[in-house]
Structures are given as structure tokens and as C-alpha cells.
Amino acid sequence: MIGIFDFVGAVGLFGLRVIGSVFRIPFELEQIWRHIGEAGVRSLALVLSAGLALGVVMTLHTRGALVMFGATAMIPKLQSLGFFVEIGPLVAALLVAGRVGAGNGAVLADMRATEQIDAIEALSMDSFKFLVVPRVVACVIALPLLTVFMDFCGILGGYLSEYTLSHISLHLYLTRAFQGMQWSNFVPPTLKALVFGFIIGTISCFFGYTTNEGAEGVGRAATSSVVVSSLLIILADVILVKIIFLTFPGSAT
Amino acid sequence: MRNHNVTIGIFIVSGLALFTLVLFTIGNEHKAFSPHVDLHTEFANISGLTKGSDVQVAGFDAGEIADIEVPKSPSGRFRLVLRIDQRLNPLVRTDSLVTVDSEGIVGDKFVQIHGGSANAREAAASTTLPSKEPLSLADLLESSNDLINGANGTMKGVQGKLDGTLDAATKTINNANDLIVGIKQGKGTVGMLLRDQTTATEIQQAVANGEQATVSVKQASASLKHASGQADALVSDFASRGLGGKVDQTLLSARGAAGNLDSISGQLHQTMTEALGEDGRGVDAGGNIQQSLSNLTETTGNMAADTEALKHEFFFKGFFKHRGYYSLADLDPTTYRNDRVFTNPDNGRAWLEAARLFEQTSNGQERLTTEGKLQIEEAIAELGDGALNGPLVIEGYSSQSDSGTQLAASHSRALLVLHYIHARYQVDLRNIGAVALRNTPPPGVHKETWDGVCIMALKASS
Structure with missing residues (x-):
């Protein structure tokens, strides 16, 4: 039990240190840019394919029930609402947690094991600022963008699925998809991905940066990064959804 | 490295572009970036409407609810600010009725502004439009319940009358059935006619006779036709043989014979007149016959009276009593x-x-x-x-x-x-x-x- 609190406290301090370091110079923009490429661009194919597949599957599942109620016109709206509000941010975060979180944990743990971090420190460089902060910032920036891509791929997959069944036009599908849509259905959930990105970056860097157990620690850091990141993302989602409902009452109806 | 940067740049720009696109699409959906007009209406019950709910003008998607002012007392009404596209403003008149509608059973609630009359003025900004309170599903169910109860009562009344009618119909059918069974069993005049073999035979014979008569008529018609043909042939033959003169001569002879016959007839008439003429008492033969019949009738009446008297006569009473009279x-x-x-x-x-x-x-x-x-x-x-x-x-x-x-x-x-x-x-x-x-x-x-x-x-x- 104490171990859990110890871990929570350590991660909390680590996160605060990240936040505090973001606004201190040097901003390490080059590193941030590079890690955006690593976390964002290289995850794009994974996110796009997953979004497309999920869009198709979701329409196949929901269509039957809506047709039974005579609400076929609501299929596009249900698809867009589902992806914008929940599926897009959550699935994108979990995918990135699996890919980027494991990578960050493994790389930093390996650098720690091979004393590369010590070497950086020996060069009078802030290794935390140089290694951790750009990765967390990159995750925070990349994840909302990946979420938007995922949303669109989900809608596109839904359209392809619906088109094969009812030959609906793309224009009508998109019109219905955005009919009655509120900004609160899109902006807050997309910005929710910022938090997910912060969680992924912070947790994965924490396990990689603080581990010093050789090769075995590298594997453990990678595994723990994925497991803990995914778990915290889902738990944080519960809290964030409630916060969004409180902030934007209209989105709760 | 440059390519890597380009790729990252494309990724970021694309993501932001999509984000912006969604923002504008939703904004357009809510007419956030087009000229709009704010109108007002009031409801005692807003039936689940919220800020941002759709507003339609004559069924066209026109805008949304910009604000809902909550009443300060229970007797007050919710005041809704309806933000609609300015292009649709000419359709909205000061007498346009505002209602709360639903997009089907599972759809959202929205505000419907009905088109006003052509004579009314165009609704200016901040005009408060008249409204009609929404009909809730509970009210509808209650009305349906009342309707069903009424229908049930009516059905019971109809059922009672129908039962009576059916009883009467059943009774009538039973009577008819009895009648038909009776007829089948040969009861009654109709039954007797149906069952009587003699009658059936006679009818069959009559039909057969009718058929025979028809055949005979047909044959007679054929014979007549044949005779007509023969007569034509005969006349032609007469004409060809020059027998006209001989016929005239024969007719003259016949006329003479007719004159002789007329003479004989006159003599016979005279003889009959003498026979039926008055007798010595001045009464002709008809009078004598009439008198005879009258006497016969009187005699018969006397005999009937005598017979009746005999019924009650001591000597003959036993006889008539034994015979039965x-x-x-x-x-x-x-x-x-x-x-x-x-x-x-x-x-x-x-x-x-x-x-x-x-x-x-x-x-x-x-x-x-x-x-x-x-x-x-x-x-x-x-x-x-x-x-x-x-x-x-x-x-x-x-x-x-x-x-x-x-x-x-x-x-x-x-x-x-x-x-x-x-x-x-x-x-x-x-x-x-x-x-x-x-x-x-x-x-x-x-x-x-x-x-x-x-x-x-x-x-x-x-």
C-alpha cells in the first residue's frame, strides 16, 4: 500500500517537475520537433488504420438497432458523436500509449543503464530538460492531432460501411453527421487528449528515467509504461468526462 | 533531416486543418458565422429544450436557441432567445406560431417557427412570437386512455346489441332449419310436393311434353316451310300449264252449288222456327224448358226438407243416427x-x-x-x-x-x-x-x- 502512495507521490513530483521545466529556457524546440515526429508522424498509420476499422465496425453494430427504431437518419450523427466525444481521444491515446509509451520507457531506461544520461549530465546539460520534457511536450502536442485524424478516419470508415448498405451520398452523410453537433461535443474531448498525452509522456519517461536496473529494467520500464499509462488514461477519462459535463452542460444531454 | 521536418510539418498542419474544419463545420451548423436575427418566445414548459437546441423555420434548419431565461416565479414562463438566419427572417411574421417538436421517437427536441400569414408584418428583431405549449407524451397517453375507455364502453354497448341480433338471427336460422328439415321429411304442402313422386312424375311428364311440343313446333315449322315451298312449286306449275281458266270455271260451279246450299238452309230455318214457336197456350219451347227446370228445383228442395224431417222422425232417427249425418x-x-x-x-x-x-x-x-x-x-x-x-x-x-x-x-x-x-x-x-x-x-x-x-x-x- 505504501508502495502505491510512494509511486503516486514520485510520479506526481515528476509531473510537476515536467510542467515546471516546460516554461524554463532552453525550450529544446529541436528535440520537441523531433519527438513530435517520433510520437505523431510514426503513429499516424497505426491511428488511421485503427480509426478506419473502428468506424466500419461501429456502424455495423449500431445500424441494426437504429434501423429497428426507424432512425436510419441518425446513423451518421451517432458515428460522429461517438468518435468525437469518446472513441477518438481514448483509442488514439491507448494506441499511442502502446507504441510511444513503450518506446520512451525502453529508450530512457537503456540510456540510464548504459550511463548515457550520466554522460549528458557530465556535459553540464540538464538531462531531464533535454530528454524528458521534449518527449512529454511532443506527446501533448501530437495526441490531439492524432485524435482529430482518428475522428475523421472513424467517420470515413462509417461512411464506407453505410455506403455499401444504403448508397448514401458523402455530402448527405457529412451533413447528417454534423447536424446538431455542438462545439462542446468536439473541442473539450479533443483537448482531453492533451491530458492523455501528458499522462503517456510523463509515465513512460518516469519509468525510463528513474529505472537503473540494467537490461532487465529496460524491459520492465517498457511494460510498466504501457500498463500504467493505459490504466491512468482510462481513469483520467472518467474524471475528465465529468469535468466536461460540469463545464459544458449542453454536451451532457 | 529536411524531409523529416516536412513530414512533421505536414502532420501538424493537417491535424490543425482538420481541427479547424470541424470547428467551422459545427459553427456553420449553428449559423455562428452568418448574419442572424434574435427573436423571442415564451413557454410555460420547454419540454427538454436546452441552449443550443435547433430552431427551424417552416421545417428549414434556421438556427438555434441562443439563451433561455428562467422565470422568477411559478406563474412565469421560460423566455427563449431564438437566433435564426437572417435570410429566413422574411418567412417569420408577427403571427408566426412557435411550437416544440421532436425528431421522431428517439430524436432531439427542437423549436419550430411556423410560417405566418402573408398579411402580417415581418417579425423584427427581438419580437416575441406567440407560442403553443408542447403536448407531452404523458398527456397524449392520458388522452389515448380516455379514448380507449370510451371506445371500450361503445364496444360493450355494440356487443350487447350484437348479441341480441345474433340471438334473433340464430333463432330465425333455427326456424328456417326446422322448416327445411320438415320440407325434406315431406311435411306440409311444400314438403308433400317435393316428396310426392306422382307430382314429380307429372312435372317431369309436363316438361317432357313441353320439350315434345317444342320439337313438334319445330317440325311443324319445317313442314310449313316445306309446304310453302311445295305451294310455290304448285303455283309455278299452275301458271306453266295455263290452268287459270279452268280454275275460274270451277269457281263458277262452286258458286252455283253455294246458292243451292243457301236455299236448303232457308228451308231448314223455317222448319226450326215452326218447331220452337209458341204452343197452343202461347208459350214457346225455351219457356217450357225453363218452367221444367224450376219445377225440378222446387221438387229437390222439398225432398231435402223431407229428408231433414226424416232425420228427426222416430222411425228413421235411428237409421240416420247409425249412419251419421x-x-x-x-x-x-x-x-x-x-x-x-x-x-x-x-x-x-x-x-x-x-x-x-x-x-x-x-x-x-x-x-x-x-x-x-x-x-x-x-x-x-x-x-x-x-x-x-x-x-x-x-x-x-x-x-x-x-x-x-x-x-x-x-x-x-x-x-x-x-x-x-x-x-x-x-x-x-x-x-x-x-x-x-x-x-x-x-x-x-x-x-x-x-x-x-x-x-x-x-x-x-x-
Whole structure:
């Protein structure tokens, strides 16, 4: 039990240190840019394919029930609402947690094991600022963008699925998809991905940066990064959804 | 490295572009970036509407609810600010009605602004439009419940009447069925006609004769046609042989013969006139014949009177009594009560009650019931096999208080039963009679009064 609190406290301090370091110079923009490429661009194919597949599957599942109620016109709206509000941010975060979180944990743990971090420190460089902060910032920036891509791929997959069944036009599908849509259905959930990105970056860097157990620690850091990141993302989602409902009452109806 | 940067740049720009696109798409959906007009309306019950709910003008997506002002007291009303596209403003008039509608059963609620009248002014900004309170599903269900209850009551009423009608129809069908069964069994005149082999044979013969007659007519027509042809041939033959003159000569001879015949006829007429002329007393032959017939009639009447006198003459009374000289067609109640022939206790009697025998029709007359007919048939059967071969007397009784009505009712009842027996069994009318005995049976039958009918079969030896 104490171990859990110890871990929570350590991660909390680590996160605060990240936040505090973001606004201190040097901003390490080059590193941030590079890690955006690593976390964002290289995850794009994974996110796009997953979004497309999920869009198709979701329409196949929901269509039957809506047709039974005579609400076929609501299929596009249900698809867009589902992806914008929940599926897009959550699935994108979990995918990135699996890919980027494991990578960050493994790389930093390996650098720690091979004393590369010590070497950086020996060069009078802030290794935390140089290694951790750009990765967390990159995750925070990349994840909302990946979420938007995922949303669109989900809608596109839904359209392809619906088109094969009812030959609906793309224009009508998109019109219905955005009919009655509120900004609160899109902006807050997309910005929710910022938090997910912060969680992924912070947790994965924490396990990689603080581990010093050789090769075995590298594997453990990678595994723990994925497991803990995914778990915290889902738990944080519960809290964030409630916060969004409180902030934007209209989105709760 | 440069390519890597480009890729990252494309990724970021694309993501931001998509984000912006969604923002603008949603913004356009809510007409956030187009000129708009704010109108007002009020509802006591907003039925789940929220800020941002859709607003339609005549079914066209026009905008959204920009704000909802909550009333300060229970008697107050929610004031809605409706933000609509300015292009649709001309459709909205000061008398445009605002309602709360639903997109189907599972759809969202939205505000509908109905098109106003052409004569009304265009609704300016901040105009408060008239509204109609939404009808909730609960109200609708309550109304439906009332409607169903009303329909249920009506159905029960209809069911009661329908039951009565069906009972009457069933009864009618049963009666018809009885009738048809009776006819099939050869009962009644129609049944007899259907079952009587002689009648059927005669009808078949008549049809056969008709067919034969038709054939004969056809043959006659053919013969006539043939004769016509022969006549034509004969006339042609006459004309060809020059027999016209000979025919004229023959006609002259015939005329002479006709003159001779006329002369003979005149002589015959004279002879007849002399024969039928007046005799020495001045009376012609017709008068003599008429007088003879008159004398014959008078003689016959005298003989009838003599015969009637003989019936009551001491010496001949026994003979007539033994032979039987009563006519059942004109039975006198007083004679009937006092005559031992009819009051003989050995006569077969069947007493039938009026309550089971008759029923009242709508015009107050009595008629035989189905049960009554069965009772009559049973009574005839009980009287024995020879009942239908011997004389039958139907005694009618009525227990009406009024003596006139009593007589009429007892007479009517006796006749009803008589006609049924005659129709049912084809009894010879000379062997059946009816007598109205009011309410008092003849002495010796051990009944003081009776209400109904008694079928009496005379004992064969009497």
C-alpha cells in the first residue's frame, strides 16, 4: 500500500517537475520537433488504420438497432458523436500509449543503464530538460492531432460501411453527421487528449528515467509504461468526462 | 533531416486543418458565422429544450436557441432567445406560431417557427412570437386512455346489441332449419310436393311434353316451310300449264252449288222456327224448358226438407243416427255440448295448454309455436293410428275475462290447430271440424275450465 502512495507521490513530483521545466529556457524546440515526429508522424498509420476499422465496425453494430427504431437518419450523427466525444481521444491515446509509451520507457531506461544520461549530465546539460520534457511536450502536442485524424478516419470508415448498405451520398452523410453537433461535443474531448498525452509522456519517461536496473529494467520500464499509462488514461477519462459535463452542460444531454 | 521536418510539418498542419474544419463545420451548423436575427418566445414548459437546441423555420434548419431565461416565479414562463438566419427572417411574421417538436421517437427536441400569414408584418428583431405549449407524451397517453375507455364502453354497448341480433338471427336460422328439415321429411304442402313422386312424375311428364311440343313446333315449322315451298312449286306449275281458266270455271260451279246450299238452309230455318214457336197456350219451347227446370228445383228442395224431417222422425232417427249425418264444417257449440256423440267419454282426447301452444305476434294475434306444433304432432300420435282416418274435432278454449274475446280467441285457436293438422297430415276437410267452446269443456270430460285446445277423435263405433 505504501508502495502505491510512494509511486503516486514520485510520479506526481515528476509531473510537476515536467510542467515546471516546460516554461524554463532552453525550450529544446529541436528535440520537441523531433519527438513530435517520433510520437505523431510514426503513429499516424497505426491511428488511421485503427480509426478506419473502428468506424466500419461501429456502424455495423449500431445500424441494426437504429434501423429497428426507424432512425436510419441518425446513423451518421451517432458515428460522429461517438468518435468525437469518446472513441477518438481514448483509442488514439491507448494506441499511442502502446507504441510511444513503450518506446520512451525502453529508450530512457537503456540510456540510464548504459550511463548515457550520466554522460549528458557530465556535459553540464540538464538531462531531464533535454530528454524528458521534449518527449512529454511532443506527446501533448501530437495526441490531439492524432485524435482529430482518428475522428475523421472513424467517420470515413462509417461512411464506407453505410455506403455499401444504403448508397448514401458523402455530402448527405457529412451533413447528417454534423447536424446538431455542438462545439462542446468536439473541442473539450479533443483537448482531453492533451491530458492523455501528458499522462503517456510523463509515465513512460518516469519509468525510463528513474529505472537503473540494467537490461532487465529496460524491459520492465517498457511494460510498466504501457500498463500504467493505459490504466491512468482510462481513469483520467472518467474524471475528465465529468469535468466536461460540469463545464459544458449542453454536451451532457 | 529536411524531409523529416516536412513530414512533421505536414502532420501538424493537417491535424490543425482538420481541427479547424470541424470547428467551422459545427459553427456553420449553428449559423455562428452568418448574419442572424434574435427573436423571442415564451413557454410555460420547454419540454427538454436546452441552449443550443435547433430552431427551424417552416421545417428549414434556421438556427438555434441562443439563451433561455428562467422565470422568477411559478406563474412565469421560460423566455427563449431564438437566433435564426437572417435570410429566413422574411418567412417569420408577427403571427408566426412557435411550437416544440421532436425528431421522431428517439430524436432531439427542437423549436419550430411556423410560417405566418402573408398579411402580417415581418417579425423584427427581438419580437416575441406567440407560442403553443408542447403536448407531452404523458398527456397524449392520458388522452389515448380516455379514448380507449370510451371506445371500450361503445364496444360493450355494440356487443350487447350484437348479441341480441345474433340471438334473433340464430333463432330465425333455427326456424328456417326446422322448416327445411320438415320440407325434406315431406311435411306440409311444400314438403308433400317435393316428396310426392306422382307430382314429380307429372312435372317431369309436363316438361317432357313441353320439350315434345317444342320439337313438334319445330317440325311443324319445317313442314310449313316445306309446304310453302311445295305451294310455290304448285303455283309455278299452275301458271306453266295455263290452268287459270279452268280454275275460274270451277269457281263458277262452286258458286252455283253455294246458292243451292243457301236455299236448303232457308228451308231448314223455317222448319226450326215452326218447331220452337209458341204452343197452343202461347208459350214457346225455351219457356217450357225453363218452367221444367224450376219445377225440378222446387221438387229437390222439398225432398231435402223431407229428408231433414226424416232425420228427426222416430222411425228413421235411428237409421240416420247409425249412419251419421253431422257436418263437421258447421258444428254448433250448444249441440256439440249436448250430443252424446261428442261427449262420449270413450272419445280420444288430447288437451294442449295455450301457454305452450301459442305465442303473441307483434300485431296482437296468436300463432303456433314450434313447441306447440310438436305437441300437436305428439297428441295426434297418442290418439292412435286411426285418428287421422276418422272424424277429428278441434275444441278451442280461452280463459279471457271478456266473453266476446273468449269466443273469438277460442274460435281462432281451434282454427289454427285445424289448419295445421290439415296442412301437416293432409286430412280430408270433411273429416275435421272446429268448435269454439269459450272456456268450458263439454260435460263428462272431467274438466271445469280449460285454456288452450283439445283434439278430440270420435270413437269409431260411435
